[in-house]
Amino acid sequence: MPLLGQDFSGSLRRRITILGPGLIGGSLALALQRSSLDCDIAVWARREEGAREARPFLEGCLVTDQLAEAFENCDIAVLCMSPHAIESSGPLLQEYIPTQAVITDAGSVKEKIVQSLEASFGNRFVGAHPMAGSDASGIQAARAGLFDGAICIITPTENSHPSALRLVRELWSAAGCSLREMNPAQHDRAIARVSHLPHAAAAALVRSAACDTPAILELAGSGYRDSTRIAGGPSKMWAEILLDNRSEVGNGIRDLQNQLEMLKIALESGDRNAVEAFLADARELRINHPLTK
Amino acid sequence: MPLLGQDFSGSLRRRITILGPGLIGGSLALALQRSSLDCDIAVWARREEGAREARPFLEGCLVTDQLAEAFENCDIAVLCMSPHAIESSGPLLQEYIPTQAVITDAGSVKEKIVQSLEASFGNRFVGAHPMAGSDASGIQAARAGLFDGAICIITPTENSHPSALRLVRELWSAAGCSLREMNPAQHDRAIARVSHLPHAAAAALVRSAACDTPAILELAGSGYRDSTRIAGGPSKMWAEILLDNRSEVGNGIRDLQNQLEMLKIALESGDRNAVEAFLADARELRINHPLTK
Numbered sequence: 001m002p003l004l005g006q007d008f009s010g011s012l013r014r015r016i017t018i019l020g021p022g023l024i025g026g027s028l029a030l031a032l033q034r035s036s037l038d039c040d041i042a043v044w045a046r047r048e049e050g051a052r053e054a055r056p057f058l059e060g061c062l063v064t065d066q067l068a069e070a071f072e073n074c075d076i077a078v079l080c081m082s083p084h085a086i087e088s089s090g091p092l093l094q095e096y097i098p099t100q101a102v103i104t105d106a107g108s109v110k111e112k113i114v115q116s117l118e119a120s121f122g123n124r125f126v127g128a129h130p131m132a133g134s135d136a137s138g139i140q141a142a143r144a145g146l147f148d149g150a151i152c153i154i155t156p157t158e159n160s161h162p163s164a165l166r167l168v169r170e171l172w173s174a175a176g177c178s179l180r181e182m183n184p185a186q187h188d189r190a191i192a193r194v195s196h197l198p199h200a201a202a203a204a205l206v207r208s209a210a211c212d213t214p215a216i217l218e219l220a221g222s223g224y225r226d227s228t229r230i231a232g233g234p235s236k237m238w239a240e241i242l243l244d245n246r247s248e249v250g251n252g253i254r255d256l257q258n259q260l261e262m263l264k265i266a267l268e269s270g271d272r273n274a275v276e277a278f279l280a281d282a283r284e285l286r287i288n289h290p291l292t293k
Numbered sequence: 294m295p296l297l298g299q300d301f302s303g304s305l306r307r308r309i310t311i312l313g314p315g316l317i318g319g320s321l322a323l324a325l326q327r328s329s330l331d332c333d334i335a336v337w338a339r340r341e342e343g344a345r346e347a348r349p350f351l352e353g354c355l356v357t358d359q360l361a362e363a364f365e366n367c368d369i370a371v372l373c374m375s376p377h378a379i380e381s382s383g384p385l386l387q388e389y390i391p392t393q394a395v396i397t398d399a400g401s402v403k404e405k406i407v408q409s410l411e412a413s414f415g416n417r418f419v420g421a422h423p424m425a426g427s428d429a430s431g432i433q434a435a436r437a438g439l440f441d442g443a444i445c446i447i448t449p450t451e452n453s454h455p456s457a458l459r460l461v462r463e464l465w466s467a468a469g470c471s472l473r474e475m476n477p478a479q480h481d482r483a484i485a486r487v488s489h490l491p492h493a494a495a496a497a498l499v500r501s502a503a504c505d506t507p508a509i510l511e512l513a514g515s516g517y518r519d520s521t522r523i524a525g526g527p528s529k530m531w532a533e534i535l536l537d538n539r540s541e542v543g544n545g546i547r548d549l550q551n552q553l554e555m556l557k558i559a560l561e562s563g564d565r566n567a568v569e570a571f572l573a574d575a576r577e578l579r580i581n582h583p584l585t586k
Contacts, residue, residue, distance in 0.1 A: 131514060151511075194509055195513075195514065195517065197498065198520045199516060202516075202579075203556070204549055205491060205494050219444060224488065227522070228520070229579075230519065231576060235569055239572055243560060243568055255501035256498060257550050257557075259497035259498075267543055268539065272532060279535075283527075285500065285510075286499050286525040
């Protein structure tokens with residue numbers, strides 16, 4: 001494995017292959033072109049028309065629907081398809097990805113992906129989740145600055161080769177990300193709580209607010225508006241995300257139900273101290289939130 | 294009852310007495326001064342220091358802590374204290390409010406207040422809920438434009454005297470509000486869904502997101518931030534509001550728990566269609582929301 005153990009500071013020019021020219025894959029190609037990395041970039045699209053559509057946005061990249069062409073001399077492969085497609089891609093890609101190449105991905109749910117791709121690629125795969133962009137989508141929305149300052153969670157395991165991990169860190173860092181590391185299970189649990197659960201709660205809240213008289217929404221103010229904003233996001237994509245992380249999302253929903261039960265009981269029994277303590281704890285957690293300071 | 298049956302378009306100069314010089318009461322005084330109503334305004338504060346503090350903000354108003362002075366020649370009394378204080382104020386105020394005066398209020402929960410104040414004032418009381426401002430508070434935050442374009446829900450009952458209702462409509466309309474009417478129970482149910490339930494949900498969501506590892510909040514993005522914003526509001530005030538409307542808030546929480554249960558079951562059974570339909574319905578309700586069009 002000649003390339004494992006080397007890094008981008010070496011003198012070799014690298015070939016980076018990005019799979020999936022959507023918002024994330026396209027932005028990654030543009031971000032890496034802009035970076036100080038000495039690299040060639042190939043972008044693979046599943047269908048010929050996808051490649052044709054992406055080409056004008058990715059000047060200077062080889063854009064192709066041929067796996068063999070995309071992976072020629074590949075040093076690092078970055079899987080930027082949907083989490084589902086990433087998870088099942090190992091057996092097919094194994095035939096094409098050079099045996100010394102390092103593999104990473106951009107999927108938003110990690111445990112299943114890491115298990116599946118470690119089975120195909122062993123210590124050469126290190127998962128990642130760049131937390132950028134989800135409202136817009138497609139190559140049209142891609143931009144070099146998408147990852148600037150965004151957190152990217154890298155999810156190595158005890159199997160990960162240290163050199164593969166180093167390369168993956170350098171790649172996402174060069175794209176503009178601020179790096180964090182945790183194991184795949186920790187990642188899925190944390191993201192269930194701060195991203196997937198809020199989405200589930202917002203959707204459930206809209207449905208229970210409007211359940212029998214949608215006309216009352218005319219009375220809604222900024223509280224309702226903000227707390228349900230994300231329920232307006234694309235349903236198909238979110239269904240896939242919630243299902244991919246369903247065990248942790250299920251745990252989160254159970255905790256949320258329990259919290260609501262606590263509050264309901266305190267209200268029913270008219271326990272002023274308990275209601276106030278419940279809200280005061282939430283308020284403290286909310287206003288001490290690092291992002292809102 | 295000489296004044297019932299007349300309205301502001303008559304030639305008499307009215308005396309309006311506002312109880313409670315907080316954000317709502319203070320803003321109402323300023324809004325009415327600015328309006329075309331021919332009126333004198335008296336503002337009553339419970340404590341002498343409250344009156345002293347409010348006086349510089351309310352030039353041209355009589356500001357006093359003496360009920361007898363505040364209610365001298367009063368034509369309309371507007372109760373702008375906390376919902377709790379409003380609810381229990383009838384027996385005390387009865388001694389001071391002239392027997393021909395009309396009474397309204399600004400409390401955010403209506404059924405209990407209307408019951409209690411109709412018991413004291415009969416057909417002369419008509420409840421109201423101007424839906425304006427709740428983040429800032431106190432006379433310092435008062436401004437003449439607070440009610441401009443805000444919805445004010447007026448909650449007459451079969452007992453309300455038509456002339457009292459007409460006066461109350463004119464008052465809140467002159468303050469700048471856009472008027473709606475429903476009965477007190479409908480009001481409490483609607484507001485539970487669009488205002489109180491979102492607050493309960495946001496607080497419960499913060500607590501379940503952060504429950505065992507608050508540090509993960511560092512990973513939270515704009516979805517979490519928006520959907521939990523209102524959980525940062527004043528806990529004491531919100532505890533009082535939720536308790537005052539506890540029966541309807543309890544029903545709302547139950548519906549929200551049921552919606553979460555539906556989603557959890559769909560996720561657990563891997564039912565892609567059910568998960569997608571759940572999110573798609575919520576999305577449709579959310580993006581067809583009249584306020585966000």
